[in-house]
Amino acid sequence: MKDIFFFDSMLTPKIITFVYWLLLLGSVVSGVSTMFVGYDASFVYGLFIVVSGCIGARIWCELLIVLFKIHSNLQKIANKE
Template structure:
């Protein structure tokens, strides 16, 4: 708890990992809801819902992964810059 108030350790990379998994769970729930026709998708045929669900799984998962990796890269850059600064 003491490290939390000193700001010596980055907390955000851990939060990004949790948000990544929550994002993947949300993508799967969205795809399932589209597949079974909840909401506005209830008026589409099964084949259209199946295609939309697959697209949501593929592109949604890809977008969550890319966004999470971009955030993690920022913190990796910070860590490497901190190592360089500590050496000098």
């Protein structure tokens, strides 16, 4: 608990995986509902939403993880001195 309260360890990288799966679920549900439900149901547009949503979620989450990896590597360098 001390690590969390004094920011010695990062909590957010553990949460990013959960957020990634929520984003994937959201893009799939949104794409499928666009494909088959609604007045202007378009299969191609729904497929585009699924593919672009999954790729966008992956890129966004990877960029966040890279920031935290940079932080951990900088901490390792700082602790060596």
